[in-house]
Amino acid sequence: MPISQGLTAKQVQQRIDAGQQNEPAPALTRSIKEIFRDNLLTWFNLINVVLGALVLITGSYKNELFLGVAVVNTAIGIFQEIRSKRQIDKMSLLSEATYEIKRAEGTVELHQDAIVQDDLIMMHRGDQLPADGLIVTTKGIEVDESQITGEATPIAKTIGDAVVSGSFLVSGQAVVQATHVGTKSFINTLSGEVQSGEGANSQLLNTINRIIKILTIVIVPLGAVLFISRLLNHSSINQAILGTTAAMIGMIPEGLVLLTSVSLAVSAMNLARHRVLVRELPAIEGLARVDILGLDKTGTITSGKLQLNKIVPLQQETLAQLKLIVGGTINAIGDDNETAQALNRVLTDPGWQPIKVVPFSSARKWSGVSVSQGNYVIGAPEFILKQVPADLAQQIENYAKDGFRVLSIAKTTELKPDDLGEVSVLGLILIEDEIRENAVDTFRYFQNQDVALKVISGDNPTTVANIASRAGIKHSDQLIDMSSLGTDIDYDQLVADYTVFGRVTPAQKKQLVLAWQRAGHAVAMTGDGVNDILALRQADCGIAMASGSEAAKSIADFVLVDSNFDAMLNVLNEGRRVVNNIERVASLFLIKTMYSVVLSLIFIFMNNGYPFQPIQLTPISVLTVGIPTFFLALEPNYQRLSGQFMKQVMTIAAPAAICVVTYILVIDLVGGVQFNLSYAETSTLSVLLTGAVCLVALLMVARPLNRLKIGLVLLMAGCFALIFIFFGKLFSLEGIFNWEMAVFYLPLLASVYPFFYLVQEVVGRRILARINWR
Incomplete structure (x- = not known):
């Protein structure tokens, strides 16, 4: 055949x-093999394995427990990402x-x-x-x-x-x-680069990766110098290995990158349940930072279900004759867009045979056909006529104010994309659209969250403004007809003055997005057609409807599988939850990193041994960081973003690290000298005071407090106390029920909260507040 x-x-x-x-x-997701590879083959996992091998040489097998924490963290990351992958892959099939x-x-x-x-x-x-x-x-x-x-x-x-x-x-x-x-x-x-372009950018991951990059440069040489200094200060090789290992694993913010990635993966999985396909995980964070949302009218504000209201004759043709002309023209052109479908549903096809066709273009705003009866075009009057007569313009304006999309049917002497010759408008075609269900509530929510809504459409600005007003969009009376502007357009001034932009060409949509970005805004753009491609690609976050064109879907960061814009509320909230929670709990990870780096530098020049053994850091890491951050990172938190990740982190992490270093120096210099405490006793008290400081930091991070958070902090504090009471030997801790020791450490414990508060006031409020963290 x-x-x-x-x-x-x-x-x-x-x-x-x-x-x-x-x-x-x-x-859209990594393969199972890639997930295992990327979670297992990391720089910090390599360091952990090497340190574990060194600890093995000492014969102190219980100090290998830190490897168990690393294994559990990695296993959780792999499990959550595979779980999210399956949900996303299942959803991607639908789109x-x-x-x-x-x-x-x-x-x-x-x-x-x-x-x-x-x-x-x-x-x-x-x-x-x-x-x-x-x-x-x-x-x-x-x-x-x-x-x-x-x-x-x-x-x-x-x-x-x-x-x-x-x-x-x-x-x-x-x-x-x-x-x-x-x-x-x-x-x-x-x-595959043409499909996705540049990957979505994550400020959160970029900041965390910068921290990791600095640590990768510092951790190995600092550990090597500390190890050599221990040997020069007559420590045994086993003591030097255990002290150096404790210092190095303390510097590793184990779980911070993992927690961020897992949080984003869990969010993607949650969004898949809400019928939102996430094409780039960092885009979840990106939308949370958006403060300008550009809306395409059709398919976003309105349902996209168009219907013909009526045809208005303007010449000698009767209504029946004009309907025949419109039906013949639209069928001969062969367009299959929403407008053509609305006309085809109700108009008769006389079976005209096309000689030449100029299909609809978003830039031209019209389509046309040459048949034996003449040349006919259907499209926006402003684009078909070089100059719209005043009386016709007023008539069109009146229909547009009533919310109709006004098209014209015209006869022309030429049919070229750039030349129609003499144009005679035969009549007006009134198309009506419906506001999406729940659109008013959705837009009200975005506006209450300080997200400014802007409407960018190819339709008549008056029609668009009418629909925007009905949808509850603020300042919808500030409208501009982009077709009335010349070639030298001041886009920066336009975006500052107007909310509704009508008769916008695809290239102009992109320029509007660029102008908002130049003004310092993070811009999200919605769309469902090829005329939205340039703007979707330029925006910080692109959102496409699954019912829209493949062109729009292929470059969008999010695809709304049910073409239901209400689902974007879930995306906004998920993004804010991830960013706010990671900003909040990241300080707990970095406390250990900061005091470990400072202590390593200090103990290079001291005769005393490093204050911790690897196993002693486990209860601190697990009970004050690992377990509580897992719960805090997944709780609802939909507040507006502060945009100052490092400032938020350092406000708690820096004072906490200062407190830990201060207490450890007091324990070593005062406890060791004045109270004649042994290394085992000073090491035990170092763990006790460090844990107390980290629990106070946890209490600060958990604010605003509720019953569940207070219960979480108390549970962690109780478990930490039980370590000293029942499992001291397992973690190389001495008994603390010794009155000679108690006379020393009880006042220190009582001072933790007020000392932390004082340091935070001095460092956090007066010093850190003056630093530009951008």
Whole structure:
């Protein structure tokens, strides 16, 4: 059977056997193998393994317990990421694009990985080409190849022209015969970069990674110098190894990166349950930082379900004649956008045969056809006419104020993309749309969270402003018609003055986003069509509807699987929960890091042994950091973001570290000299006071307190006390029920809270507050 009629089942199988089958879409998540590799093969895990091997030499096997903590942390990270991966993969199947393929047995709907060479792919406006091909049938299309060439100007294509995978149809329809599929297609030579562009940026992860980068430079040389100094101060090699190991594992903020990654993965899994597909995990954080939300009217504010209200004749044609002209024109053009579908549902098709077609373009705002009866165009009056007569402009304005989308049907002497010749407007077409259910409540919530809403649409600004007002968007009366502006546009002034932008071209949408970003705003952009691609790509966070075009979905950070914008409330809240909670608990991880680095530097020059053994850090790490941060990181916390991660962290971490170092020096210099305490006793008291300081820091971090948080802190404090009472020998701790020791350490314990508060006031409020942490 000829290829023009579609491949037979036998021909399809022959191509599959020959390896001429398309590639599946790039996975949004890492493979199981990659998850295990990236969680196991880390710099800090390597350090832990080396330190564990050194401790093994000493024969003090109980000091290997720190490896157990590292193993548990890694196992939790792997488990949570795999769990999230399965949920996200399941959700991504629902948003994957399918294509209509013309086969010998009829038209079938297939995923892109089922397409084989020579398949006939039926492409529609907004579709992304899954393979290289040749155009077999079309009335005229325009293709956006900006994903490949970087040029955003649509390129006209006709029968026999080649098209490449990764490009989008911005107008028209076509049947394309696949010529290169799979690894041979052009898109695959670009290593998938055209699909996703640059990865989402995470301020949180970037800041944490900067801390980790500094530590990787410091930890090994500092540990080596400490080890040598211990040997020079006549410590045994076993004591030197245990002291150095304790210092180095104390510097490692074990679990901080893990907790951040797990929190983002859990959020992605939670969002998948709310029918939101997250394409980039850091984008969850990105949306939480957004303070400008650009809304596309159709599909976001409104449902996108258009219907024809009425047709208004302006010339000598009767209503019946005009309906016949509109029906003939829209069917001959062959567009399949929402407006065309609304007209096709109610108008009769007279069966006009097109001679030439100019398909709809978001830049032109009109489509047209040349038939034996003449040239007809349908589109925005402002774009069809060089100058709209005053009386017609007033009539259009009145309809727009009533919330109608106003199109015109016109007859022209020419039909060129840039020249219509003489234009005679035959009538107006009134299209109406409906506000999305719950849109008012959703927008009110965003505005109450200090997220400014801006409406960017290709429709008449008065119509858009009317709909925005009905949806409860503030300042919707501040509107501008972008088509009325010249080429020299001051976008920075526009974004400062207006809320509703109408008659916006795709290029102008991008420039508006750029202007907000130049003003220091974090911008999210919603969209569902090819006209939104440039703005979605430019925005800090792109949000697409699953019912929209594949072009929009392929570059968005979030895809709303049910095309329900209300789900974005969950994304905003999840992002804020992650960022706020990680900002809050990160200080607990860094307390140990900070005092370990300072103590290592100090004890290089002291005769006394390092105050901790590796096993003694375990109760501090687990009970004051590991367990409580797991619960605190997952609690609801939807406050506005402070935007000052390091300042928030240092306000608690720096005073706590100062307190720990001060108490340990007092214990070593006063307790060891004045009270003649042994190394085992001073080491025990160092653990006791360090734990007390960290519990006070935990209490500070847990604010605002409630019953559950108070219970959590008390439980951790109780468990910490039980370590000394019942499990002292296991953790190399001396008994503390000794009155000679008690006379020394009880006043120190009583001073922990007031001393911490005093240091925080001096350091946190007066010194740290003056530092620019940006």
